[in-house]
Amino acid sequence: MEIKSVGIIGAGQMGNGIAHVMALAGYDVLLNDISQDALDAAIARIDKNLERQVQGGKVTPSDKADAMGRIKSTLDLVELGQSDLIIEAATENEAIKQKIFDALLPHIKDSTILTSNTSSISITRLASRTDRPEKFMGFHFMNPVPVMQLVELIRGIATDQETYNSCLTVVERLGKTAASAEDFPAFIVNRILMPMINEAVYTLYEGVGNVESIDQSLKLGANHPMGPLELADFIGLDTCLAIMNVLHEGLADTKYRPCPLLTKYVEAGWLGRKTKRGFYDYRGDVPVPTR
Ligand code: CAA
Numbered sequence: 001m002e003i004k005s006v007g008i009i010g011a012g013q014m015g016n017g018i019a020h021v022m023a024l025a026g027y028d029v030l031l032n033d034i035s036q037d038a039l040d041a042a043i044a045r046i047d048k049n050l051e052r053q054v055q056g057g058k059v060t061p062s063d064k065a066d067a068m069g070r071i072k073s074t075l076d077l078v079e080l081g082q083s084d085l086i087i088e089a090a091t092e093n094e095a096i097k098q099k100i101f102d103a104l105l106p107h108i109k110d111s112t113i114l115t116s117n118t119s120s121i122s123i124t125r126l127a128s129r130t131d132r133p134e135k136f137m138g139f140h141f142m143n144p145v146p147v148m149q150l151v152e153l154i155r156g157i158a159t160d161q162e163t164y165n166s167c168l169t170v171v172e173r174l175g176k177t178a179a180s181a182e183d184f185p186a187f188i189v190n191r192i193l194m195p196m197i198n199e200a201v202y203t204l205y206e207g208v209g210n211v212e213s214i215d216q217s218l219k220l221g222a223n224h225p226m227g228p229l230e231l232a233d234f235i236g237l238d239t240c241l242a243i244m245n246v247l248h249e250g251l252a253d254t255k256y257r258p259c260p261l262l263t264k265y266v267e268a269g270w271l272g273r274k275t276k277r278g279f280y281d282y283r284g285d286v287p288v289p290t291r
Contacts, residue, residue: 120186
């Protein structure tokens with residue numbers, strides 16, 4: 001089935017990036033959130049990020065205008081029911097995702113492919129609670145979506161080949177590259193990336209280095225574009241902790257235990273850039289390490 005329209009649930013960091021690249025690739029986008037403020041902020045963010053691409057010579061002003069014209073937003077989840085492809089990009093919390101699918105399912109057309117941008121939750125389990133496990137899969141973008149080349153495509157145990165092929169065609173039309181991952185906790189990227197970030201937090205917790213020395217070591221010593229603590233703040237410490245918990249519980253191996261210091265930052269509400277404080281304090285002109 002050819003996909004022409006895409007419904008996106010959640011207008012946060014990932015949802016607005018997904019709307020951006022989909023609209024730029026020519027898809028009609030309907031973006032949904034429970035808050036009008038979040039929808040307005042997302043549209044403003046997409047406009048700003050597209051403008052960055054215009055300034056960088058990667059997008060023409062008329063392509064930008066066309067893309068903006070293809071994005072509509074709605075507070076009513078039910079309106080997404082007519083989309084050919086739905087990508088759920090709400091908070092990384094299984095109960096919330098489940099509630100969204102329960103509310104949406106009675107209203108979606110039979111041919112719709114339903115996907116989740118989850119970074120770690122079992123696709124097979126999410127799919128099993130829907131009316132279309134064969135038309136359900138993981139569609140996992142990396143942050144920042146307009147810049148990162150990879151999309152992980154994750155098949156649940158029941159996902160059929162036609163669904164996979166349709167999603168692969170979308171990834172190709174976005175000009176991105178798909179990695180096919182089996183449905184095990186945190187898939188490929190986060191299975192490897194999150195234990196590294198968690199280890200960086202242990203390195204801080206145990207006093208082996210401070211925020212600055214740890215980040216500098218990985219940037220200058222391993223050529224990472226961002227240090228692991230800077231990257232954790234960028235992803236969101238709540239998301240990092242949620243993924244470590246999924247790995248810890250799903251693989252039942254103590255090597256995945258979340259660092260208590262990561263838990264403490266999340267308990268403090270210091271979630272990284274989005275709350276202006278995490279391993280760095282972003283409230284001033286330049287980020288200042290908090291340890
Ligand atoms: N939208 C559009 N363009 C953007 C953008 C955005 N949101 N963010 C950055 N850019 C563009 C910039 O305009 C710039 O373009 P030009 O080259 O044309 O000037 C380019 O990207 C580079 O950006 P900057 O010069 O501002 O900064 P930088 O060189 O430091 O790169 C970065 C920024 C791309 C974010 C880089 O630091 C990086 O790659 N960091 C690592 C990101 C990463 O690892 N992401 C994966 C996280 S894991 C994940 O997402 C999975 C999960 O489930 C948690």
